[in-house]
Amino acid sequence: MTLPGGTTTTTTTMESEPSSPRDAKNSSDDSSAVEFHHVNALVSRWMLDFSFTSVCRHFKDDKLNDFDLALKKLEANCEGCMTQKWQIAAFLGRVMHGSQIPDEVEGEGYVMPLMVATSLWRTLRDTVADVEEYNAISTLLHVQSVAVCLKEGRKDLASTALKWLKDTQNIPKNLAIKLSTLVVKGDSNHPYMRNFQYKHLLEKVQLYLDHFLAENPSDFLLKAAMKVAQSSHSPDSSSQQDQSSSQTTEESIPAFKRHKKRLFHFKKEELWLPQSNQKPQKNSTRLSAKAATGPLPKKVRKKWTPFLDEVLMKAVRKHGEGNWKLMLLDHNFNGRTGVMLKDRWRILKRETVA
CATH class of the missing domain: 1.25.40.210 (Telomere repeat-binding factor, dimerisation domain)
Structure with missing residues (x-):
């Protein structure tokens, strides 16, 4: 093979290894010829x-x-x-x-x-x-x-x-x-x-x-490095390596332990036997929210305290009966709504009349 610089080298393979001490001596003399x-x-x-x-x-x-x-x-x-x-x-x-x-x-x-x-x-x-x-x-x-x-x-x-x-x-x-x-x-x-x-x-x-x-x-x-890199990453080389590795593993297993290969592959499958000509019915019933999630927790009613009753009466005197939204702007009433204020006011009116 001719290389850059005009130098000519000879390529050798693994098959040309010296088979005797005399051949080894001759090969060493040839290698020493190139300084x-x-x-x-x-x-x-x-x-x-x-x-x-x-x-x-x-x-x-x-x-x-x-x-x-x-x-x-x-x-x-x-x-x-x-x-x-x-x-x-x-x-x-x-x-x-x-x-x-x-x-x-x-x-x-x-x-x-x-x-x-x-x-x-x-x-x-x-x-x-x-x-x-x-x-x-x-x-x-x-x-x-x-x-x-x-x-x-x-x-x-x-x-x-x-x-x-x-x-x-x-x-x-x-x-x-x-x-x-x-x-x-x-x-x-x-x-x-x-x-x-x-x-x-x-x-x-x-x-x-x-x-x-x-x-x-x-x-x-x-270019030489690119050829080596391409050959090492090519799919052919990898497949050859896989084949060689599989062959070596098979050869290493004794003959009496190897699995016999079947010429035809049979797969057992269960036959489907219809029980009747009717199509299976689908259950279209849906679970209710209570059945799916379980019983809902009971709501805990908030009791009206005398202090909140007094605040409600002062708010009615200030804004007038019916203006529940304006009353909620002045006081939160522990998270109650305008409807709750209206119901409580009716109760207070009854108690006052009685």
Whole structure:
């Protein structure tokens, strides 16, 4: 099997195990023919490619936390070596954090992430086949280095970034004049800025990554892991595992203890024999509420006290007979209603006449 890097390896199976000490000695001699540092270098290259592919994928998905974690892993795999893929990853990191400006920074001496990305982009000129694509990303980096500062209201940082672009980068004169005018006005919502927005920069960089990965495939380890993951989760593999496990269990049971399989399955069912031709009658009687819930508790009558009788007589003298609702507004009468007040007043009138 041919692997990335031009290395050819031979695959062996479990059937080719040495059957004698002489075969074991010959196999050990063959394995020692490939030195370990060559294998280690190849595996390290695969791990570097996998980390780089993860960085590119998280950049496209705009997942900042996952991107930072993958970038740290790539930095650990690089071990200080300045490879081309590490420079691209460092460029992606500056672009990813390009729209963030800390509040406590000062204008003098502060280098923004997009300014560093502009410098790194010049070193990656050989990785871009299309000149127009390279110039488009360069222009977006120049404009956004200034626009990000104006958007945060930092004219001091915008003027510092523009001065740095003029001194160190090959910024076109017409672009420098236009940006100088916008910095003086402090206008971040100018129509000219809308043509060079930050999202346009991300889209162009993502397109550049697609072209680079197509010409420099780095997903060997990723594809191998995906094949293993798909085969382990496929229903065929699980069914094969179930069949193999069932076969092993059957083989482990002695022959005289195994259950004999029947060719035909018979199920005993009881026949239904009608007792008569009449249809069964349904009992449509319903239980009453008292039968369903049991006997209801008896109501306890509230006795009228002499105090309540006196309050009722005073209320009748105040509001007049018949105005029971007005009387209830003055006194609750221990939860009694207007009808109860009326009945009690009749009793009091009888007692008074008697």
